Amino acid sequence: MIDDETLDRQLRDAAPYIDDNGFTARVMAQLPARQREPKYLRAAILLGLTILGSAIAYFVSGRGRFVANGVVELSNFPLWLLFVFFFGCGLVVGAFAVIFAIRRTPEVRDLARFRF
Amino acid sequence: MPLSDAEFVARVLVDDDHHAFAELVRNHQSTVRGLLRQLTGSDVALADDLAQETFLRAYKNLRSFRGEARFSTWLYRIAYNCFREHARKRRELVGIDEEQLAREHDPQIVDPALRQDLMHALSLLPVHERTAIVLCCQNGLSHDEAARVLDIPLGTVKTNVLRGREKLKRTLAAWAEG
Numbered sequence A: 001m002i003d004d005e006t007l008d009r010q011l012r013d014a015a016p017y018i019d020d021n022g023f024t025a026r027v028m029a030q031l032p033a034r035q036r037e038p039k040y041l042r043a044a045i046l047l048g049l050t051i052l053g054s055a056i057a058y059f060v061s062g063r064g065r066f067v068a069n070g071v072v073e074l075s076n077f078p079l080w081l082l083f084v085f086f087f088g089c090g091l092v093v094g095a096f097a098v099i100f101a102i103r104r105t106p107e108v109r110d111l112a113r114f115r116f
Numbered sequence B: 001m002p003l004s005d006a007e008f009v010a011r012v013l014v015d016d017d018h019h020a021f022a023e024l025v026r027n028h029q030s031t032v033r034g035l036l037r038q039l040t041g042s043d044v045a046l047a048d049d050l051a052q053e054t055f056l057r058a059y060k061n062l063r064s065f066r067g068e069a070r071f072s073t074w075l076y077r078i079a080y081n082c083f084r085e086h087a088r089k090r091r092e093l094v095g096i097d098e099e100q101l102a103r104e105h106d107p108q109i110v111d112p113a114l115r116q117d118l119m120h121a122l123s124l125l126p127v128h129e130r131t132a133i134v135l136c137c138q139n140g141l142s143h144d145e146a147a148r149v150l151d152i153p154l155g156t157v158k159t160n161v162l163r164g165r166e167k168l169k170r171t172l173a174a175w176a177e178g
Helices: A004-014 A023-030 A041-060 A065-076 A079-104 A106-112 B005-015 B018-039 B044-060 B071-094 B098-103 B118-123 B127-138 B143-150 B154-177
Strands: none
Touching (some): A004 B118, A004 B127, A004 B154, A023 B018, A023 B044, B005 B018, B018 B071, B018 B127, B044 B071, B071 B143, B127 B143, B127 B154
């Protein structure tokens, strides 16, 4: 009687490759049509709303005086505090970037599962 | 350098790239159709219908593919579910029970002299053993992966593979003697 390895090898060899013969085309013909949403529509809306919001904030806050005040106040901060502030901002932004990258990319999700 | 399944999946998800999905179908159609042909007892037309349904479901549910298993394993699971649903509908329509379905391919009631090759011997196995053999021995899935595809305990997969192998060996040995 043949052993397991030989049997498995024979089974693999015996499995015929099935030619496509239009199978893929038939599947693709049944897929729902691609959503033709303009690619930059979302970006344009976000940009437009940002500009509108900024403009409103500018005029409501006395033509942006708060920005000048903010810069003046920042310049009064000690150097180490400024460093901590910007370093903290960088960490928060970096953390969000990593989280979104992991959530959106299967390859990165795979890397994240590695146990070192 | 050819792209991996994960890269094609990402392209479909991000850009709804139909060309990328076509590549996935092209790369996996042979194994999926082969598995379904084995499950349906070499009913080529039915197997191809189920394979089409498999890929359509895969497209619609691609977001649920988390990359925890291989893409092929995920596809096999969908294919097996399609087959199970079809078999259940068929049972409801014709009134065939599980035992009857298993007996249809029982090697003891089929003349082995008529069957000469390995694929025929495989088609004589009961469907649960044949499925386990096709997944583990022919398509190289681990027992653990096959258990996930078939949604049955790991021990059951091991038993089915063991029994299927033994039956195949016995059948092939009997033919060789005959």
